[in-house]
Amino acid sequence: MFHIGIVESIHQNAIKIIENNDNYSFEIIQDIEENNLINKLKKCDAIALRTAKLTEKIINNCEKLKIVSRHGVGYDNVDIHSLNKKGIPLTITIHANAITVAEHVIAMMFYFNKKLHDFDRSVRENQWDKLRIIDQQIITINSELFNKNILILGFGRIGKELSKRCKAFGMQVFVYDPYIDKQAIEDYSLKKINTIEEGIALADYLSIHIPLSSETKNLIDNKIIRKMKKNAFIINTARGGIINENDLNEALNNNVIAGAGIDVFSEEPPNVDNPLLKNPKVVFTPHTAALTEECWLRMGQETIRNIVDFFDNNLNKKVIVNKNSI
Ligand code: NAD
Numbered sequence: 001m002f003h004i005g006i007v008e009s010i011h012q013n014a015i016k017i018i019e020n021n022d023n024y025s026f027e028i029i030q031d032i033e034e035n036n037l038i039n040k041l042k043k044c045d046a047i048a049l050r051t052a053k054l055t056e057k058i059i060n061n062c063e064k065l066k067i068v069s070r071h072g073v074g075y076d077n078v079d080i081h082s083l084n085k086k087g088i089p090l091t092i093t094i095h096a097n098a099i100t101v102a103e104h105v106i107a108m109m110f111y112f113n114k115k116l117h118d119f120d121r122s123v124r125e126n127q128w129d130k131l132r133i134i135d136q137q138i139i140t141i142n143s144e145l146f147n148k149n150i151l152i153l154g155f156g157r158i159g160k161e162l163s164k165r166c167k168a169f170g171m172q173v174f175v176y177d178p179y180i181d182k183q184a185i186e187d188y189s190l191k192k193i194n195t196i197e198e199g200i201a202l203a204d205y206l207s208i209h210i211p212l213s214s215e216t217k218n219l220i221d222n223k224i225i226r227k228m229k230k231n232a233f234i235i236n237t238a239r240g241g242i243i244n245e246n247d248l249n250e251a252l253n254n255n256v257i258a259g260a261g262i263d264v265f266s267e268e269p270p271n272v273d274n275p276l277l278k279n280p281k282v283v284f285t286p287h288t289a290a291l292t293e294e295c296w297l298r299m300g301q302e303t304i305r306n307i308v309d310f311f312d313n314n315l316n317k318k319v320i321v322n323k324n325s326i
Pocket of ligand 1: 072073074075097098101153154155156157158159176177178179180209210211212215216237238239263264287288289290291
């Protein structure tokens with residue numbers, strides 16, 4: 001029998017996959033403090049992991065661990081070098097959340113250019129003309145996605161799904177991803193951009209879909225932001241830390257760019273003193289870009305399914321991050 005440590009709760013219907021299966025036992029571990037995880041995961045054959053940190057110390061103390069199954073696709077919370085040393089595969093849920101995050105980006109773009117929240121308030125407050133007419137002149141505060149330029153940073157699963165949706169709105173889509181061939185981008189009828197500077201100078205929207213790594217930490221800083229258009233928006237649903245939050249805050253305060261949509265922070269939850277939180281030009285969501293009911297279920301099922309497939313010798317290699325370690 002294999003014992004699975006499920007670190008933080010997942011969708012109830014995902015647990016049903018192993019609930020009545022004699023090959024598996026499981027426990028749900030809510031306390032993600034390192035010492036507790038060292039203790040609880042010691043005898044686990046598999047770990048289903050949401051956002052808790054899986055450190056070197058925890059991994060080295062696991063005596064029976066054979067697979068780590070990440071609930072999601074980012075894995076910056078896992079010490080992958082320690083897994084590699086022990087030859088333990090790390091899987092991710094590659095089929096679960098790309099469309100969900102892409103839809104969230106579209107919602108953030110509409111937040112800025114359709115102003116539904118402001119119009120809604122004006123109607124409720126009996127201010128019918130407040131956002132329509134000033135001095136008997138019609139004013140227009142909302143705009144269209146049609147014909148606007150978007151730079152998609154990172155052309156992986158999410159970047160590709162986003163590009164299709166942007167094309168459907170008639171946007172001009174530019175892609176910066178030095179690791180993807182020009183042809184693969186042109187196959188989607190999109191334009192490959194060779195340097196990030198060239199791309200951001202064109203962008204009305206910049207949407208970030210790259211992993212957080214030593215290469216991408218603080219990639220979007222004041223040197224980059226100051227090359228953007230004044231009317232541009234940055235949307236980050238990838239990972240906090242890719243944008244330098246202080247530089248973003250300063251740029252917004254100095255009207256260098258128009259606004260930002262932020263789902264992810266360098267520290268989560270963000271410190272109450274983080275000045276960005278008070279910035280009215282930002283719309284925030286609490287790392288919920290992938291948290292729809294549908295995606296929550298898919299991520300949970302895929303997380304557990306990857307563990308079961310592994311023990312059944314039936315695991316799709318595509319879901320393994322560290323293919324060389326096994
Ligand atoms: P992916 O691995 O399919 O794609 C990432 C792409 O980024 C790859 O094509 C890669 O070549 C490219 N890339 C890497 N470094 C780059 C760089 N320096 N410049 C430009 N491109 C670079 O990943 P994905 O499934 O599309 O997810 C992207 C990121 O989104 C994940 O790493 C994860 O952290 C984040 N994410 C967040 C949420 C959320 O809830 N907010 C949900 C899912 C994923």
